[in-house]
Amino acid sequence: MNAALAACVAGLIFAVGLALGGMTLPGKVTAFLDIFGNWDPSLALVMLGAITVHAVLYRVIRRHSSPLFAPTFSTPTRRDLDFRLVGGAALFGVGWGLGGFCPGPAVTSLASGQPSTLIFVAAMLVGMFLYKLVDKAWGQPLAIPPQQEPHFVASTTSAFEGPQDA
Amino acid sequence: MENFTPLASLGGGILIGLSASLLLLCNGKIAGVSGIVGGVLSPTPNDTAWRVLFVVGLFTGGLLFSLFSPQVFTVSISRSTGALILAGLLVGFGTRLGNGCTSGHGVCGMSRFSVRSVVATITLMIAGFATVYIINHLLGGSL
DSSP: OHHHHHHHHHHHHHHHHHHHHTTTOHHHHHHHHOTTSSOOTHHHHHHHHHHHHHHHHHHHHTTSSSOSSSSSOOOOOOOOOOHHHHHHHHHHHHHHHHHSOOHHHHHHHGGGOOHHHHHHHHHHHHHHHHHHHHHHHTTSOSSOOGGGOOOOOTTTTHHHHOOOOO | OTTOOHHHHHHHHHHHHHHHHHHHHHHOOOOOHHHHHHHHHSOOTTSSHHHHHHHHHHHHHHHHHHHHOGGGGOOOSOOOHHHHHHHHHHHHHHHHHTTOOIIIIIIIIHHTTOHHHHHHHHHHHHHHHHHHHIIIIISTTOO
8 A cells, every 4th residue: 555655656746847847848858859959958957857866865775675665676687788778769769859758748748638649648558569569479578677677697698508518 | 048947847857856766765666657657558466556556646747737737738849640640659669679768767777877778868869869850950840
């Protein structure tokens, strides 16, 4: 119950931060991305504020052995760079510039009921579902969900090499 | 630069940082919205309720703003339905493929100094800059 309440409150605060910061205005997003035009750097300050606060608090929180209402911390530990990471980020960046929405602000904006927002969110959910299908069709995960990401093990490859002939 | 809103944006960012910290402190989870929503679409036992409730919180926050301050949701850019659909598909597919979005990689990952998140954030920023350059300066600002 406490965990559920905390997640809901976190979502609420997140939405207020996005709306106050200007992230829910597609025109402000594209103005932030228009560095060669009439550039509006406001959204860099959203990132600066968020990263500064979370970088400090992350370290304070991780001094605890576990979260308050869950058995363990589920933080990603992967360190490898692959095509999926870079390719996925690039596709997302194109969509962000094209629509002016990233996932958080899009969900936050749903209640405004504007047709363009509803169309974007519906297409975003379809895109996520398509990923699921492609992921399944390929028979192996294209990307491992954060909470299941294995700790980076340098010796993973050796398991497949087998014993060497003398 | 006439629309520059440094204080509101910095304040909004601080709230986002506090929210991400609250979710980590209480639930041990990363506040990455694409991962949270994606997880609702692929539900697993004991890992879905908090995701749904985070999304409910996001929606409720938006609802409060739309009642009292609807101008924060003004869509002032000119995009066709086709462009919006393509944008949504790219954002949905790309964030799942790349394992994160502006919140998961850009805020949470960057705060942990994660190499993957730094690379992802730089990549998505460059792709965003290039896309808006093409739309605003080569295609006349609408699509």
